[in-house]
Amino acid sequence: xxxxxxxxxxxxxxxxxxxxxxxxxxxxxxxxxxxxxxxxxxxxxxxxxxxxxxxxxxxxxxxxxxxxxxxxxxxxxxxxxxxxxxxxxxxxxxxxxxxxxxxxxxxxxxxxxxxxxxxxxxxxxxxxxxxxxxxxxxxxxxxxxxxxxxxxxxxxxxxxxxxxxxxxxxxxxxxxxxxxxxxxxxxxxxxxxxxxxxxxxxxxxxxxxxxxxxxxxxxxxxxxxxxxxxxxxxxxxxxxxxxxxxxxxxxxxxxxxxxxxxxxxxxxxxxxxxxxxxxxxxxxxxxxxxxxxxxxxxxxxxxxxxxxxxxxxxxxxxxxxxxxxxxxxxxxxxxxxxxxxxxxx
Numbered sequence: 165x166x167x168x169x170x171x172x173x174x175x176x177x178x179x180x181x182x183x184x185x186x187x188x189x190x191x192x193x194x195x196x197x198x199x200x201x202x203x204x205x206x207x208x209x210x211x212x213x214x215x216x217x218x219x220x221x222x223x224x225x226x227x228x229x230x231x232x233x234x235x236x237x238x239x240x241x242x243x244x245x246x247x248x249x250x251x252x253x254x255x256x257x258x259x260x261x262x263x264x265x266x267x268x269x270x271x272x273x274x275x276x277x278x279x280x281x282x283x284x285x286x287x288x289x290x291x292x293x294x295x296x297x298x299x300x301x302x303x304x305x306x307x308x309x310x311x312x313x314x315x316x317x318x319x320x321x322x323x324x325x326x327x328x329x330x331x332x333x334x335x336x337x338x339x340x341x342x343x344x345x346x347x348x349x350x351x352x353x354x355x356x357x358x359x360x361x362x363x364x365x366x367x368x369x370x371x372x373x374x375x376x377x378x379x380x381x382x383x384x385x386x387x388x389x390x391x392x393x394x395x396x397x398x399x400x401x402x403x404x405x406x407x408x409x410x411x412x413x414x415x416x417x418x419x420x421x422x423x424x425x426x427x428x429x430x431x432x433x434x435x436x437x438x439x440x441x442x443x444x445x446x447x448x449x450x451x452x453x454x455x456x457x458x459x460x461x462x463x464x465x466x467x468x469x470x471x472x473x474x475x476x477x478x479x480x481x482x483x484x485x486x487x488x489x490x491x492x493x494x495x496x497x498x499x500x501x502x503x504x505x506x507x508x509x
Contacts, residue, residue, distance in 0.1 A: 185301070188295065189297075189301045189302055189309070192295070193302050193308070196302060199218060200312065203218075211401060212310075212401055212403075213403075213404025213405065213476075213479060216404075217479075221487060223484070224484060224488070227291065227292070228491065230291065231488075231491050231495065232495060235496065239496075240278065244275075247274065248271060248274065251274065254270075255267040292484075296477070300473060300477055303409065303473075303474035303477050306410050307366065307369075313402070320394045320395065320398065321365035321368075321369055323390045323394060324359075324365050325361075327384065327388070329360075332359060333359060336368070339376060340357045340359055343371045344356065346371075373411050406418045407422060407475050410475075411474065412471070412473065412474065413470055413474075415471060419475055420471075422470055422475045423468070423470035423471045426469075426470040426478045426481045427467030427470070430463040431459065431460070431462075433492070434458060434462060434463070436489055436493070438456075
């Protein structure tokens with residue numbers, strides 16, 4: 165396997181991350197690879213999913229100081245609502261542009277003076293965006309970032325290349341053509357897909373879905389016997405609770421569980437945030453309408469995105485939401501008690 169490092173270095177992802185996301189993907193790929201190998205050395209079954217769960221916990225712990233700051237600002241904003249309402253009341257009925265600008269300026273100055281911001285709650289989400297983009301590339305091309313998966317895919321590709329040419333072309337060419345058509349603008353396959361190249365076949369292995377492999381093995385017959393244990397290893401590594409994590413979640417069972425879980429946990433986290441921050445449902449609060457709208461649009465958006473993304477990314481988002489809910493509940497109880505004591509004093 166001495167050629168593997170060169171192969172993985174020379175073989176680019178079909179969809180490569182850009183200059184901004186690329187460093188995130190590389191760094192997170194290295195961290196995730198170390199974590200995965202640690203888990204895989206103890207248990208191969210479901211190790212990809214377990215690594216995602218622990219990796220999510222690590223990310224949430226790193227972002228925890230921001231969550232603390234966000235929650236503190238949110239409760240402080242709640243305490244300042246009576247003063248903000250006075251400013252709004254001062255300009256009640258004044259709809260001209262000058263009055264609206266003055267009201268906005270006074271509210272901003274008041275918030276700045278008290279060290280709070282109406283947009284502070286968006287900061288953790290904004291920071292998570294490059295992480296989500298990086299994870300998309302990581303899970304879509306796990307063989308590039310995770311050494312164990314890279315070894316497995318290379319072994320499968322070698323087994324395919326060793327199948328007699330006529331049978332190999334008959335069985336795999338339709339999938340190779342479909343793959344080439346889907347990524348015809350990618351430089352590495354612009355000149356055609358070579359079924360005799362291990363590099364190209366590795367990309368095809370990454371592209372094929374579990375159902376495709378069932379048809380392929382049936383068509384290969386005895387010639388595909390060498391693929392059976394390799395594909396069993398692939399399935400064992402990549403499947404978590406019967407869900408293939410490197411494939412699109414899709415609309416079929418069991419993959420559809422991931423988009424549903426992503427949408428439900430997104431809604432639940434937003435709902436708990438609204439319940440813990442009454443100003444978010446206050447009709448006098450200009451941000452309340454947007455918050456209420458996001459309560460329903462965000463879960464739908466995340467569910468739709470999760471359908472078309474690798475299921476591993478949807479699992480990350482779901483676990484991230486669950487950890488976020490737990491953090492919200494703990495921090496909410498802490499700051500409610502703290503601000504109540506300060507108000508009493």
